[in-house]
Amino acid sequence: MYAGSFEDRYNDPGQPVMRADAAGLPRLLIAFDNSILLDGQGASKEGDRPFIDRLNLATKQKQRLFQSAAPYYENVVAVLDEDGSRLLSTRESPTEQPNYYVRNLKQQGAAQLTALTHFPHPLPQLKDVQKELIRYKRADGVDLTATLMLPPNYDAKRDGPLPTLMWAYPQEFKTASAASQTKGSPYKFNAVSYWGPAAFLSMGYAVLDNPSFPIVGNGEQEPNDTYLPQLVADAEAAVEEVVRRGVSDRNRIAIGGHSYGAFMTGNLLAHTRLFRAGIARSGAYNRTLTPFGFQAEERSFWQAPAVYQAMSPFNYADKIKDALLMIHGEQDNNSGTFPIQSERMFQAVKGLGGTARLVMLPNESHGYRARESIMQMLYESNNWLEKYVKNAAPPAADAKPASK
DSSP states (O other): OOOOOTTOGGGOOOEEOEEEOTTSOEEEOBOTTSEEEEEEOOOOTTOOOOEEEEEETTTOOEEEEEEOOTTOEEEEEEEOSTTSOEEEEEEEETTEEEEEEEEETTSOGGGGEEEOOOOOOSOGGGTTOEEEEEEEEOTTSOEEEEEEEEOTTOOHHHHOOEEEEEEOOOEEESOHHHHTSOOSOTTSOOOOOSSSSGGGGGGTOEEEESOOOEEEOOTTOOGGGGHHHHHHHHHHHHHHHHHHTTOEEEEEEEEEEETHHHHHHHHHHHHBOSOSEEEEESOOOOGGGSTTOBTTBOSOTTTOHHHHHHTOGGGGGGGOOSEEEEEEETTOOOTTOOTHHHHHHHHHHHHTTOOEEEEEETTOOSSOOSHHHHHHHHHHHHHHHIIIIITOOOOOTTOOSSBO
16 A cells, blocks of 8 residues: 655655444444545644545545644544544644544534633743744754744843753664654644653743754664764754854753663763753663663674664763763663663762762652652752753863864
Protein backbone atom coordinates (compact mmCIF):
# COMPACT_ATOMS: atom_id res chain seq x y z
CA MET A 1 0.00 0.00 0.00
CA TYR A 2 2.88 2.37 0.70
CA ALA A 3 6.65 2.42 0.46
CA GLY A 4 8.85 5.21 1.77
CA SER A 5 11.28 6.32 4.41
CA PHE A 6 10.12 6.09 8.02
CA GLU A 7 11.99 9.38 8.59
CA ASP A 8 9.96 11.27 5.98
CA ARG A 9 7.22 12.84 8.11
CA TYR A 10 5.95 15.06 5.28
CA ASN A 11 4.85 12.08 3.17
CA ASP A 12 3.66 9.81 5.98
CA PRO A 13 0.26 8.44 4.83
CA GLY A 14 -0.95 7.88 8.40
CA GLN A 15 -2.05 4.78 10.27
CA PRO A 16 -5.14 2.69 9.47
CA VAL A 17 -8.05 3.42 11.78
CA MET A 18 -8.87 0.46 14.03
CA ARG A 19 -12.06 -0.49 15.87
CA ALA A 20 -12.48 -2.82 18.83
CA ASP A 21 -14.20 -6.15 18.17
CA ALA A 22 -16.46 -8.05 20.60
CA ALA A 23 -13.41 -9.21 22.55
CA GLY A 24 -12.02 -5.69 22.81
CA LEU A 25 -9.19 -6.37 20.36
CA PRO A 26 -8.31 -3.80 17.66
CA ARG A 27 -9.45 -4.72 14.15
CA LEU A 28 -8.96 -2.93 10.84
CA LEU A 29 -12.03 -0.85 10.02
CA ILE A 30 -13.03 -1.71 6.44
CA ALA A 31 -16.10 0.06 5.03
CA PHE A 32 -18.78 -1.42 2.77
CA ASP A 33 -17.08 0.04 -0.33
CA ASN A 34 -13.79 -1.73 0.45
CA SER A 35 -12.12 1.40 1.79
CA ILE A 36 -10.16 2.11 4.96
CA LEU A 37 -9.52 5.30 6.90
CA LEU A 38 -6.05 6.69 7.55
CA ASP A 39 -5.26 8.87 10.57
CA GLY A 40 -2.10 10.99 10.15
CA GLN A 41 -0.22 13.83 11.82
CA GLY A 42 -0.03 15.84 8.61
CA ALA A 43 3.52 17.11 9.06
CA SER A 44 4.36 20.04 6.78
CA LYS A 45 6.64 23.07 6.58
CA GLU A 46 3.95 25.01 8.45
CA GLY A 47 3.81 22.43 11.26
CA ASP A 48 1.64 19.42 12.04
CA ARG A 49 -1.94 19.44 10.65
CA PRO A 50 -3.65 16.15 11.58
CA PHE A 51 -5.91 14.59 8.94
CA ILE A 52 -8.28 11.74 8.13
CA ASP A 53 -8.14 10.20 4.63
CA ARG A 54 -10.30 7.55 2.99
CA LEU A 55 -8.32 5.06 0.88
CA ASN A 56 -10.03 2.67 -1.54
CA LEU A 57 -8.17 -0.64 -1.35
CA ALA A 58 -9.13 -1.60 -4.91
CA THR A 59 -8.44 1.62 -6.81
CA LYS A 60 -5.80 3.07 -4.40
CA GLN A 61 -7.60 6.41 -4.70
CA LYS A 62 -7.50 8.73 -1.68
CA GLN A 63 -9.99 11.29 -0.47
CA ARG A 64 -9.20 13.77 2.29
CA LEU A 65 -12.13 13.92 4.68
CA PHE A 66 -10.72 16.25 7.29
CA GLN A 67 -7.58 18.26 8.06
CA SER A 68 -6.80 20.58 10.95
CA ALA A 69 -6.63 24.23 9.93
CA ALA A 70 -5.13 27.39 11.47
CA PRO A 71 -5.53 29.02 13.94
CA TYR A 72 -6.37 25.74 15.74
CA TYR A 73 -4.68 22.39 16.23
CA GLU A 74 -7.30 19.66 16.05
CA ASN A 75 -6.41 16.02 16.58
CA VAL A 76 -8.77 13.10 15.92
CA VAL A 77 -9.17 10.89 18.98
CA ALA A 78 -11.64 8.40 17.51
CA VAL A 79 -13.70 7.80 14.37
CA LEU A 80 -17.35 7.41 15.36
CA ASP A 81 -18.85 6.24 12.05
CA GLU A 82 -17.65 3.63 9.60
CA ASP A 83 -17.60 6.13 6.74
CA GLY A 84 -15.56 8.65 8.75
CA SER A 85 -18.28 11.29 8.73
CA ARG A 86 -18.32 11.76 12.51
CA LEU A 87 -15.14 12.28 14.50
CA LEU A 88 -14.28 12.71 18.17
CA SER A 89 -11.47 15.24 18.35
CA THR A 90 -9.59 17.56 20.65
CA ARG A 91 -9.25 21.17 19.52
CA GLU A 92 -6.86 23.73 20.95
CA SER A 93 -5.09 27.01 20.27
CA PRO A 94 -2.19 28.79 22.00
CA THR A 95 -4.65 30.39 24.47
CA GLU A 96 -7.34 27.66 24.61
CA GLN A 97 -6.52 24.37 26.25
CA PRO A 98 -7.69 21.16 24.50
CA ASN A 99 -11.42 20.50 24.65
CA TYR A 100 -13.37 17.59 23.21
CA TYR A 101 -15.69 18.00 20.23
CA VAL A 102 -17.82 15.85 17.97
CA ARG A 103 -17.25 16.93 14.36
CA ASN A 104 -19.98 15.98 11.88
CA LEU A 105 -18.52 16.30 8.40
CA LYS A 106 -22.01 16.12 6.83
CA GLN A 107 -22.74 19.56 8.26
CA GLN A 108 -21.36 22.87 7.03
CA GLY A 109 -19.23 25.51 8.74
CA ALA A 110 -19.55 26.02 12.47
CA ALA A 111 -22.47 23.57 12.57
CA GLN A 112 -19.98 20.74 12.19
CA LEU A 113 -18.71 21.16 15.75
CA THR A 114 -20.49 20.15 18.95
CA ALA A 115 -18.52 20.95 22.11
CA LEU A 116 -18.46 18.20 24.74
CA THR A 117 -16.21 19.93 27.29
CA HIS A 118 -15.44 23.51 28.34
CA PHE A 119 -12.23 23.27 30.33
CA PRO A 120 -11.09 26.74 31.49
CA HIS A 121 -7.50 27.95 31.21
CA PRO A 122 -5.64 26.34 34.16
CA LEU A 123 -3.14 29.20 34.53
CA PRO A 124 -4.80 32.44 33.42
CA GLN A 125 -1.80 34.46 34.63
CA LEU A 126 0.23 32.81 31.84
CA LYS A 127 -2.48 33.01 29.19
CA ASP A 128 -0.57 35.66 27.27
CA VAL A 129 2.69 33.71 27.02
CA GLN A 130 4.24 34.45 23.64
CA LYS A 131 4.96 31.37 21.54
CA GLU A 132 6.52 31.11 18.10
CA LEU A 133 7.69 28.20 15.96
CA ILE A 134 11.05 29.52 14.75
CA ARG A 135 13.29 28.30 11.93
CA TYR A 136 17.02 28.71 11.56
CA LYS A 137 19.98 26.94 9.96
CA ARG A 138 22.93 24.95 11.22
CA ALA A 139 26.34 25.99 9.93
CA ASP A 140 26.30 23.16 7.39
CA GLY A 141 22.90 24.24 6.01
CA VAL A 142 20.63 21.76 7.83
CA ASP A 143 17.31 23.47 8.62
CA LEU A 144 16.37 23.50 12.31
CA THR A 145 13.21 24.41 14.22
CA ALA A 146 12.34 25.22 17.82
CA THR A 147 9.48 26.58 19.91
CA LEU A 148 10.42 29.94 21.39
CA MET A 149 8.37 30.98 24.42
CA LEU A 150 8.59 34.36 26.12
CA PRO A 151 6.94 35.68 29.32
CA PRO A 152 3.66 37.65 29.05
CA ASN A 153 4.07 41.33 28.13
CA TYR A 154 7.78 40.90 27.38
CA ASP A 155 9.25 43.17 24.71
CA ALA A 156 12.82 42.55 23.58
CA LYS A 157 13.51 46.18 22.61
CA ARG A 158 12.07 47.54 25.83
CA ASP A 159 13.14 44.86 28.32
CA GLY A 160 16.39 43.60 26.80
CA PRO A 161 17.66 40.01 26.64
CA LEU A 162 16.53 37.48 29.24
CA PRO A 163 18.19 34.56 30.99
CA THR A 164 17.29 31.53 28.91
CA LEU A 165 16.61 27.82 29.39
CA MET A 166 16.94 25.47 26.41
CA TRP A 167 15.39 22.01 26.73
CA ALA A 168 16.26 19.46 24.06
CA TYR A 169 16.49 15.81 23.03
CA PRO A 170 18.78 14.72 20.17
CA GLN A 171 17.46 12.52 17.38
CA GLU A 172 19.30 10.45 14.78
CA PHE A 173 18.59 10.65 11.03
CA LYS A 174 19.99 9.02 7.93
CA THR A 175 19.44 12.04 5.66
CA ALA A 176 19.80 15.79 6.09
CA SER A 177 16.49 16.33 4.28
CA ALA A 178 14.62 14.33 6.92
CA ALA A 179 16.46 16.14 9.72
CA SER A 180 15.38 19.47 8.24
CA GLN A 181 11.65 18.74 8.36
CA THR A 182 9.54 20.95 10.63
CA LYS A 183 8.15 19.32 13.76
CA GLY A 184 5.43 20.45 16.14
CA SER A 185 2.71 23.04 15.62
CA PRO A 186 2.48 26.77 16.40
CA TYR A 187 -1.20 26.31 17.24
CA LYS A 188 -0.91 23.98 20.21
CA PHE A 189 -1.95 25.17 23.64
CA ASN A 190 0.73 26.93 25.69
CA ALA A 191 0.69 24.17 28.28
CA VAL A 192 2.79 24.68 31.39
CA SER A 193 3.59 21.41 33.12
CA TYR A 194 6.10 20.30 35.71
CA TRP A 195 7.86 18.04 33.20
CA GLY A 196 8.98 20.52 30.57
CA PRO A 197 10.74 23.88 30.75
CA ALA A 198 7.69 26.16 30.33
CA ALA A 199 7.19 26.63 34.07
CA PHE A 200 10.28 28.83 34.13
CA LEU A 201 8.48 31.45 32.05
CA SER A 202 6.83 32.45 35.32
CA MET A 203 10.29 33.06 36.80
CA GLY A 204 11.31 35.50 34.07
CA TYR A 205 13.20 33.20 31.71
CA ALA A 206 12.97 32.89 27.96
CA VAL A 207 12.43 29.25 27.00
CA LEU A 208 13.58 27.49 23.84
CA ASP A 209 11.66 24.22 23.89
CA ASN A 210 12.49 21.21 21.76
CA PRO A 211 15.09 22.84 19.49
CA SER A 212 16.17 20.47 16.72
CA PHE A 213 19.29 18.53 17.64
CA PRO A 214 19.61 16.20 14.63
CA ILE A 215 22.54 13.79 14.35
CA VAL A 216 22.77 12.85 10.67
CA GLY A 217 24.59 9.89 9.15
CA ASN A 218 24.73 10.07 5.37
CA GLY A 219 25.22 7.02 3.17
CA GLU A 220 27.14 4.26 4.89
CA GLN A 221 28.13 6.54 7.75
CA GLU A 222 26.40 5.98 11.09
CA PRO A 223 24.99 9.13 12.75
CA ASN A 224 27.06 8.66 15.91
CA ASP A 225 30.32 8.60 13.97
CA THR A 226 30.14 12.41 14.01
CA TYR A 227 27.94 12.85 17.09
CA LEU A 228 30.02 15.46 18.91
CA PRO A 229 30.66 17.96 16.08
CA GLN A 230 27.00 17.78 15.03
CA LEU A 231 25.77 18.17 18.61
CA VAL A 232 27.96 21.24 19.09
CA ALA A 233 26.82 22.69 15.74
CA ASP A 234 23.17 22.22 16.77
CA ALA A 235 23.77 24.02 20.06
CA GLU A 236 25.74 26.84 18.44
CA ALA A 237 22.95 27.44 15.92
CA ALA A 238 20.30 27.60 18.66
CA VAL A 239 22.33 29.99 20.78
CA GLU A 240 23.15 32.26 17.85
CA GLU A 241 19.48 32.44 16.84
CA VAL A 242 18.07 33.49 20.21
CA VAL A 243 20.92 35.99 20.68
CA ARG A 244 20.32 37.39 17.18
CA ARG A 245 16.66 37.89 18.03
CA GLY A 246 17.66 39.89 21.09
CA VAL A 247 15.69 37.70 23.53
CA SER A 248 18.64 35.92 25.17
CA ASP A 249 21.74 37.05 27.02
CA ARG A 250 24.63 35.03 25.62
CA ASN A 251 26.23 34.84 29.06
CA ARG A 252 23.07 33.61 30.82
CA ILE A 253 21.89 30.52 28.93
CA ALA A 254 21.28 27.06 30.45
CA ILE A 255 20.83 23.72 28.70
CA GLY A 256 18.75 20.85 30.03
CA GLY A 257 17.12 17.57 29.18
CA HIS A 258 15.82 14.26 30.44
CA SER A 259 17.32 10.82 29.71
CA TYR A 260 19.08 11.14 26.32
CA GLY A 261 18.65 14.89 26.76
CA ALA A 262 20.62 14.63 30.02
CA PHE A 263 23.36 12.77 28.13
CA MET A 264 23.34 15.63 25.61
CA THR A 265 23.62 18.14 28.46
CA GLY A 266 26.70 16.43 29.88
CA ASN A 267 28.38 16.40 26.49
CA LEU A 268 27.64 20.06 25.75
CA LEU A 269 29.08 21.18 29.08
CA ALA A 270 32.13 18.98 28.48
CA HIS A 271 32.81 20.18 24.93
CA THR A 272 31.61 23.81 24.84
CA ARG A 273 31.38 26.94 26.98
CA LEU A 274 28.07 27.96 25.41
CA PHE A 275 26.10 27.47 28.62
CA ARG A 276 26.46 28.76 32.16
CA ALA A 277 24.70 25.74 33.65
CA GLY A 278 23.08 22.42 32.84
CA ILE A 279 20.18 20.41 34.27
CA ALA A 280 20.49 16.70 33.53
CA ARG A 281 17.66 14.40 34.66
CA SER A 282 17.88 10.60 34.68
CA GLY A 283 20.82 10.51 32.31
CA ALA A 284 23.69 8.28 31.23
CA TYR A 285 27.23 9.57 30.99
CA ASN A 286 29.48 6.54 30.51
CA ARG A 287 28.58 4.55 27.41
CA THR A 288 30.81 1.62 28.32
CA LEU A 289 28.09 0.86 30.91
CA THR A 290 25.62 0.34 28.03
CA PRO A 291 27.94 -1.81 25.89
CA PHE A 292 25.32 -3.53 23.71
CA GLY A 293 23.90 -0.38 22.15
CA PHE A 294 21.90 2.66 23.18
CA GLN A 295 19.25 4.88 21.63
CA ALA A 296 19.62 4.32 17.84
CA GLU A 297 23.19 2.98 18.13
CA GLU A 298 23.06 -0.70 17.12
CA ARG A 299 26.78 -1.43 17.27
CA SER A 300 28.20 -2.88 20.46
CA PHE A 301 31.09 -1.34 22.36
CA TRP A 302 33.42 -3.97 20.93
CA GLN A 303 32.43 -3.05 17.37
CA ALA A 304 32.82 0.71 17.80
CA PRO A 305 34.92 1.38 20.91
CA ALA A 306 36.11 4.78 19.68
CA VAL A 307 32.50 5.96 19.24
CA TYR A 308 31.52 4.82 22.74
CA GLN A 309 34.55 6.51 24.27
CA ALA A 310 34.15 9.78 22.38
CA MET A 311 30.44 10.04 23.21
CA SER A 312 30.90 9.52 26.96
CA PRO A 313 31.00 12.86 28.82
CA PHE A 314 32.36 10.94 31.83
CA ASN A 315 35.65 10.71 29.92
CA TYR A 316 35.78 14.52 29.71
CA ALA A 317 34.61 15.34 33.24
CA ASP A 318 37.78 17.38 33.75
CA LYS A 319 36.63 19.72 30.95
CA ILE A 320 33.29 20.58 32.61
CA LYS A 321 33.77 24.11 33.95
CA ASP A 322 30.12 25.17 34.21
CA ALA A 323 27.58 24.17 36.84
CA LEU A 324 25.94 20.76 36.37
CA LEU A 325 22.81 19.73 38.30
CA MET A 326 21.97 16.03 38.07
CA ILE A 327 18.64 14.59 39.22
CA HIS A 328 17.95 10.85 39.19
CA GLY A 329 15.32 8.41 40.42
CA GLU A 330 16.90 6.21 43.07
CA GLN A 331 15.21 3.11 41.60
CA ASP A 332 15.58 3.87 37.89
CA ASN A 333 15.10 0.53 36.13
CA ASN A 334 15.70 1.83 32.60
CA SER A 335 18.51 -0.33 31.20
CA GLY A 336 20.47 2.65 29.83
CA THR A 337 20.23 4.94 32.83
CA PHE A 338 20.89 3.00 36.02
CA PRO A 339 21.45 5.40 38.97
CA ILE A 340 25.16 4.55 39.06
CA GLN A 341 25.53 6.66 35.92
CA SER A 342 24.73 9.89 37.78
CA GLU A 343 26.52 8.82 40.95
CA ARG A 344 29.82 8.20 39.15
CA MET A 345 29.52 11.32 36.98
CA PHE A 346 28.90 13.47 40.04
CA GLN A 347 31.91 11.99 41.83
CA ALA A 348 34.09 12.61 38.78
CA VAL A 349 33.10 16.27 38.31
CA LYS A 350 33.32 17.08 42.02
CA GLY A 351 36.57 15.17 42.44
CA LEU A 352 38.09 17.20 39.61
CA GLY A 353 37.08 20.49 41.20
CA GLY A 354 33.98 21.18 39.11
CA THR A 355 30.62 22.57 40.24
CA ALA A 356 28.03 19.83 40.49
CA ARG A 357 25.07 18.72 42.59
CA LEU A 358 23.38 15.30 42.64
CA VAL A 359 19.78 14.88 43.80
CA MET A 360 18.55 11.30 44.22
CA LEU A 361 14.76 10.97 44.45
CA PRO A 362 13.66 8.05 46.67
CA ASN A 363 11.20 5.45 45.33
CA GLU A 364 11.29 6.96 41.83
CA SER A 365 12.09 5.26 38.53
CA HIS A 366 13.06 6.81 35.18
CA GLY A 367 10.23 9.35 35.37
CA TYR A 368 9.09 11.00 38.59
CA ARG A 369 5.52 10.71 39.84
CA ALA A 370 5.23 11.57 43.54
CA ARG A 371 4.21 15.12 44.37
CA GLU A 372 7.14 15.38 46.77
CA SER A 373 9.57 14.33 44.04
CA ILE A 374 8.15 16.73 41.47
CA MET A 375 8.23 19.67 43.87
CA GLN A 376 11.81 18.82 44.87
CA MET A 377 12.82 18.61 41.21
CA LEU A 378 11.34 22.06 40.48
CA TYR A 379 12.85 23.54 43.64
CA GLU A 380 16.33 22.25 42.84
CA SER A 381 16.12 23.33 39.20
CA ASN A 382 14.92 26.82 40.08
CA ASN A 383 17.63 27.31 42.70
CA TRP A 384 20.29 26.15 40.26
CA LEU A 385 19.13 28.50 37.51
CA GLU A 386 18.74 31.45 39.88
CA LYS A 387 22.28 31.05 41.20
CA TYR A 388 24.23 30.06 38.11
CA VAL A 389 22.23 31.64 35.28
CA LYS A 390 19.88 34.49 36.24
CA ASN A 391 22.22 35.93 38.86
CA ALA A 392 25.42 34.59 37.39
CA ALA A 393 28.63 36.48 37.93
CA PRO A 394 30.32 37.80 34.77
CA PRO A 395 32.05 34.96 32.92
CA ALA A 396 35.69 34.28 33.68
CA ALA A 397 38.29 35.52 31.24
CA ASP A 398 38.86 32.01 29.88
CA ALA A 399 35.12 31.25 29.51
CA LYS A 400 34.62 31.94 25.83
CA PRO A 401 31.16 31.33 24.31
CA ALA A 402 32.57 29.39 21.38
CA SER A 403 32.95 25.64 21.38
CA LYS A 404 36.30 24.08 22.23
